[in-house]
Amino acid sequence: MNAHWRVAAVAVTLGLSASFGLGSGYGVAHADRPPAVNPGLRPAGEPAAPPDKTERPPNSNCADIVTGGDGPTIPAAQRALDLEHAWKFSKGEGQVVAVIDTGVARHPRLPGMEPGGDFVAAGGDGTEDCDGHGTFVAGLIAASQVDGQGFAGVAPEARIISIRQTSKMYQREGASRNKAPDDLPDGYGTLATMASAIVRAVDKGATVINISEVWCGSSNDVDGSIGAALQYALDSNVVVVAAAGNNDSEPCKPVNKVIDPLDPTSDPWSNVQVNVSPARWDDYVLAVGSIDQNGAPSKFTVPGPWLSVAATGENMISLNPRGDGTAIGAVDQRGQQNPISGTSFATPLVSGVVALVRARFPEMSAREVIRRIQATAHAPAEGWNQYVGYGAVDPIAALTNAVPDKLPPKRPTPPRSEQLAVPAPPPPPDNTARNVALIGTGVIAAALILGYLASFPIRRRFGVTSDDM
Incomplete structure (x- = not known):
């Protein structure tokens, strides 16, 4: 069995990068940069079918959806991006965004959506979304504008x-044979099927690929097929945008101490404990963290040296996968209601901005678009950090600003000590005008006093003699 098929045989359950995610655990160990890409590990995109026989257990009901968010109010995430002004330059016309996820349900506000295939259930076409996650993601990217509705996707065309x-x-x-009747399903999705899905998206003509799911673990040699697929996408002029992952699921919980406070200028990769794939292949992908409505990093974002940019990822509004309206959350298999929050939902905002840029600058290569998105973000004080990368994405700047040919490396700008030039002493004041004025005033005052005194009559006192008696 060659190396390609050994990697493809790795069956690792992938976690959705959202508040209702899933995953399987891994030990914690020192991680490192991903290995050099081996193009021979790239899988085929066909057939679009699960490599294993799969089942949906009888007790596995589709997620209930929490509706809401309709009406004319513009959601906070849209306001933060100032889409009303950005749409004067581009609405993403002509762009094709592949959503590799839990499927996307057909919705009247996703006109022209194309079924791309199903690596979960045999015979599916990708338009069943039992989880709801994929439809939320797609809506944030490309939900069309509707009169009277404030919500729309970032790239509505x-x-x-x-x-x-x-x-x-x-x-x-x-798998149910070894489970109790009420046990939840294991979930399905592997690194091998993700790599195949990336290749399939490229072959079907996508210009942007959104991946709002992650694998987390300490192993450094199980996702070579992902690296090969991502390289294939970039070399095919496709921009891939991937979630940074959430620390609320077990395999992603270990906190990466990327920046050493005792040595803040050290290599950020030297402190990584848990890998996140596909995000860690940052030479080929835009890795996205989440921020709250105040611009602060979300508590659930998994930090890493691969972070590229960030966008709002908390309390979002998107399309309802069970109807024709909008939604604000989902109910998980344990009956817990969760908002639409997670790096999963920051990622499609960035994918939407990429679509806007690609529509406005069709001559730009995928690498140039990635650089533009990063260079025009609202940078943190240190220039780059492990939670938001180069900062919060800015659609208007990405659509209008000039950008440098190169970006600074992904590490905080080190503090500098500079001796400021001591200013020269100021020249002595020139008081000539003041002195002239004072002297002139004195002369005038003296003249006035003398004139005043001269106006009084002169009295003489005469002496008395004996003749006067």
Whole structure:
């Protein structure tokens, strides 16, 4: 069995990078940069079918959706991006965004959505979304504008291709035999199927690929097929945008101490404990962190030296996968209601901005677009950090600003000590005008006094003699 098929055989459950995610645990160890890409590990995009027989257990009901968010009010995430002004330059026309996720349900506000295939259930076409996650993602990217509705996607004239690659409602066939009747499904989705989905998206003509799911672990040699697929995408002039991951699921919980406070200028990769894929392949992908409505990093974002940019990822509004309206959350399999929050939902905002840029600058290569998105972000004080990368994405700047040929490296700008030039002493004041004025005033005052005194009559006192008596 060659190396390609050994990697493809790795079956690792992938986690959705959202508040209702899933995942399987891994030990913690020192991580390192991903290895050099081996193009021979790139899988085929065909057939779009699960490599294993899968099942959806009888107790695995589709997620209930929490509706809301309709009406004329513009959601906070849209206001933060100032889309009303950005749309004067581009609405993403002509762009095709592949959503590799839990599927995308057909919705009237996703006109022209194309089924891209199903790596979860045999015979599917990618338009079943039992989890709801993929439809939320697609809506944030490309939901069309509707009169009277404040919510719309970042690139409302872009088109979606849906490729279902993971679901927490499915598992390998026969897994229920070793479970209690009320046990939840294992979930399904592997590194191998993700790599195949990336290749399939490229081959189907996507200009942007959104991946709002992650694998976390300490191993450094199990995702070579992902690296090869990402390299294929970039070399094919496709921009891939991937989530940084959430620390609320077990495999992503270890906190990466990327920046050593005792040595803030050290290599950020030297302090990584947990890998996040595909985000860690940062030579080929835009890795996205989440911020709150105040611009602060979200507490759930997994930090890493691969972070590129950030966008709002908390309390979002998107499309309802069970109807024709909008939604503000979902109910998980344990009955817990969760908002639409996570790096999963910051990622599609960035994918939407990429679609805007690609529509406005069709001559730009994928690498140039990636550089533009990073160079025009609202940078943190230190220039780059492990939670937001180069900063919060800025659509208007990305659509209008000039950008440098190169970006600074992904590490905080080190503090500098500079001796400021001591200013020269100021020249002595020139008081000539003041002195002339004072002297003139004195002369006039003296003249006035003398004139005043001269106006009085002179009295003489005469002496008395004896003749006067």
